[in-house]
Amino acid sequence: MPTNPSVPNPYLPTPMRVLRAYFESTDRTLKTLELSFENLADKIAFFKKFNPGQFCQLSVFGKGESPLGVASAAWEGDFVRFTVQRMGSVTKALHELKPGDTLGMRGPLGNGFPLADWKGKNLVIIGGGCAFSTLYALTKHVQHPQNRPDFGQLTVIYGARSSGLCMYKHDIQSWYQRDDMEIHQAIDVPEENWDHHVGYVPDVVRQIAPSPDNAVAIVCGPPIMTKFTLPALVSLGFPPEAIFTSLEKRMKCGLGKCGRCNIGSKYICKDGPVFSLAELNALPADI
Amino acid sequence: MKYLLPKNELYSRLARWSAEYSILAPQKVGEYSEFLPFTAQSELCLQEPHNTRYPAKALFFPQSETILKYNRISGQLESAAPESQKRIVFGIRPCDAKAVTLLDTVFAEGDNQDPFWLARRAETFLIGLGCHEPCATCFCTSTESGPFHTEGLDALLTDLGEVFFVETLSERVEALFSELSPAEAAQQEIALAVQAAAEKSLPKVFELDGIKEKLDRVFDKEIWAELSQSCLGCGICTFLCPTCFCFDLVDEAQRGTRVRNWDTCMYRVYSLEASAHNPRPTRRERTRQRLMHKYSYWWEHAGKLGCTGCGRCVRYCPVGLDIRAMIKKASAYESEAQHAN
Ligand code: SF4
Numbered sequence: 001m002p003t004n005p006s007v008p009n010p011y012l013p014t015p016m017r018v019l020r021a022y023f024e025s026t027d028r029t030l031k032t033l034e035l036s037f038e039n040l041a042d043k044i045a046f047f048k049k050f051n052p053g054q055f056c057q058l059s060v061f062g063k064g065e066s067p068l069g070v071a072s073a074a075w076e077g078d079f080v081r082f083t084v085q086r087m088g089s090v091t092k093a094l095h096e097l098k099p100g101d102t103l104g105m106r107g108p109l110g111n112g113f114p115l116a117d118w119k120g121k122n123l124v125i126i127g128g129g130c131a132f133s134t135l136y137a138l139t140k141h142v143q144h145p146q147n148r149p150d151f152g153q154l155t156v157i158y159g160a161r162s163s164g165l166c167m168y169k170h171d172i173q174s175w176y177q178r179d180d181m182e183i184h185q186a187i188d189v190p191e192e193n194w195d196h197h198v199g200y201v202p203d204v205v206r207q208i209a210p211s212p213d214n215a216v217a218i219v220c221g222p223p224i225m226t227k228f229t230l231p232a233l234v235s236l237g238f239p240p241e242a243i244f245t246s247l248e249k250r251m252k253c254g255l256g257k258c259g260r261c262n263i264g265s266k267y268i269c270k271d272g273p274v275f276s277l278a279e280l281n282a283l284p285a286d287i
Numbered sequence: 288m289k290y291l292l293p294k295n296e297l298y299s300r301l302a303r304w305s306a307e308y309s310i311l312a313p314q315k316v317g318e319y320s321e322f323l324p325f326t327a328q329s330e331l332c333l334q335e336p337h338n339t340r341y342p343a344k345a346l347f348f349p350q351s352e353t354i355l356k357y358n359r360i361s362g363q364l365e366s367a368a369p370e371s372q373k374r375i376v377f378g379i380r381p382c383d384a385k386a387v388t389l390l391d392t393v394f395a396e397g398d399n400q401d402p403f404w405l406a407r408r409a410e411t412f413l414i415g416l417g418c419h420e421p422c423a424t425c426f427c428t429s430t431e432s433g434p435f436h437t438e439g440l441d442a443l444l445t446d447l448g449e450v451f452f453v454e455t456l457s458e459r460v461e462a463l464f465s466e467l468s469p470a471e472a473a474q475q476e477i478a479l480a481v482q483a484a485a486e487k488s489l490p491k492v493f494e495l496d497g498i499k500e501k502l503d504r505v506f507d508k509e510i511w512a513e514l515s516q517s518c519l520g521c522g523i524c525t526f527l528c529p530t531c532f533c534f535d536l537v538d539e540a541q542r543g544t545r546v547r548n549w550d551t552c553m554y555r556v557y558s559l560e561a562s563a564h565n566p567r568p569t570r571r572e573r574t575r576q577r578l579m580h581k582y583s584y585w586w587e588h589a590g591k592l593g594c595t596g597c598g599r600c601v602r603y604c605p606v607g608l609d610i611r612a613m614i615k616k617a618s619a620y621e622s623e624a625q626h627a628n
């Protein structure tokens with residue numbers, strides 16, 4: 001018999017304020033928001049729980065909530081970054097926010113990447129489109145001098161449809177100068193002045209052929225990219241236990257209660273969004 | 288303890304309780320009975336062999352409920368206050384009380400417990416009425432429940448004609464009945480005989496043993512298309528189901544509130560994604576989700592079956608789809624298919 005009614009309201013967002021807002025892509029469909037906390041206690045609670053790979057529900061009051069992967073690492077500062085693709089009414093409202101505007105946030109939600117299990121491993125990070133945002137957070141996390149020794153080689157493969165859709169351009173450009181990682185960028189079709197890869201991510205992965213030895217591969221992208229990248233990794237010798245992906249589904253509560261984001265008995269929001277391919281293979285085809 | 292409650296004293300007893308508690312009991316509204324507040328004018332409907340149409344879950348998890356208020360200009364946010372009230376739900380059937388305990392596993396256990404559910408639950412007593420004449424749509428004996436199942440109840444009444452035989456099941460309701468005369472051994476025996484006869488009148492329609500595994504194995508088979516052919520996708524089976532808990536969160540911009548509304552996996556938009564992809568695009572996948580959730584996934588989430596056999600989905604489906612037949616067919620599909628080969 002439940003007896004303790006004095007639990008906090010888990011649907012109540014924490015108040016946030018827009019610190020910076022800027023377009024990420026030249027077609028203005030991707031906008032990055034950096035949010036600061038209105039209350040110190042909320043900030044402490046957030047960073048105590050936060051792990052790259054987690055997501056938050058952003059609220060625009062009067063419009064509703066939208067789940068978005070966190071695109072920043074904790075060490076970057078007292079803010080949380082999101083890159084929002086303009087899709088429906090909530091994301092449209094998020095795009096309209098200006099620095100100083102307030103909004104709500106619930107999170108961090110979900111499991112995030114199993115970093116403790118990846119200790120000492122080489123990381124092969126493969127992303128496409130705006131789903132790369134959580135992988136950006138992961139890369140930023142790994143790059144920090146305090147975290148870097150926890151992992152072996154770091155290889156990032158990032159594809160976008162065109163150069164105008166490449167996110168975090170300035171920062172990623174600087175990764176080419178780093179001697180502790182490899183960065184490969186790709187766009188779908190050739191463009192003038194593009195001196196990186198051209199082609200679809202699965203093909204680029206095959207071409208680069210990262211070694212599966214002592215490595216884990218993390219794949220986040222549009223469903224079609226993920227669908228073809230997973231078998232490419234398998235054929236390179238990555239076992240299903242060493243391949244990870246992050247799933248997206250329609251979500252409301254983000255807490256495993258509202259019922260809609262399940263695949264079989266697993267809730268993406270609570271048991272995921274990060275799953276290994278081995279875990280996914282054990283689930284029914286409900287995607 | 289065991290007591291006798293003469294039927295002709297029922298209303299005066301309820302009236303006395305209502306000084307301290309608000310009482311909810313089944314009453315007739317049009318063709319159907321429904322849990323409504325008991326007042327001096329109330330006429331209870333306890334004689335129907337079946338359940339209220341509207342499920343008792345609504346007493347703890349209303350169809351629509353404000354969960355927070357906001358001010359769009361100032362950004363001010365405020366949680367809605369969970370409602371707590373001393374209540375007695377009188378005449379709830381065992382299947383519905385069991386359903387409330389199943390929903391406890393969603394709202395009152397683990398992380399992120401639901402304060403609205405907890406507050407309503409904490410001070411509400413469930414006084415159940417066993418079913419001495421289970422009806423044709425009931426199948427609680429097949430679903431880990433039964434016409435006199437006591438899970439979730441604070442007291443259980445057995446109809447013995449002129450009197451109710453009362454068995455208290457929790458300390459906290461003892462005082463409500465202490466003025467009644469205790470039941471004697473002979474009356475208890477009659478009650479047990481009534482309970483046993485009711486139980487016997489409902490032979491099992493299927494065995495649960497192995498059902499989950501059988502359903503899991505036919506997940507991607509054609510049987511679901513066949514089973515869902517006549518479904519209209521109206522969602523009645525889920526809205527009226529006492530164990531369905533899916534909800535939507537919606538902003539009511541005019542009022543400045545965020546509201547939680549019951550939702551249903553039987554609707555296309557339920558799982559439709561912003562990219563226009565839908566993991567459950569047809570009735571086939573949606574019917575499969577409804578049945579698999581109750582008869583497979585619930586075991587993994589709570590170690591229990593997610594259906595109490597209340598029969599509402601059978602009784603109120605406009606095209607007469609019967610979950611008993613659907614489960615039987617789906618779980619037999621594999622062996623039939625093998626036969627055919
Ligand atoms: S699935 Fe049908 S019989 Fe089972 S609890 Fe729900 S409404 Fe009742």
Ligand code: SF4
Pocket residue numbers: 517518519520521522523524525553603604605606607608
């Ligand atoms: S009540 Fe019947 S017709 Fe309506 S959604 Fe359920 S199974 Fe389909």
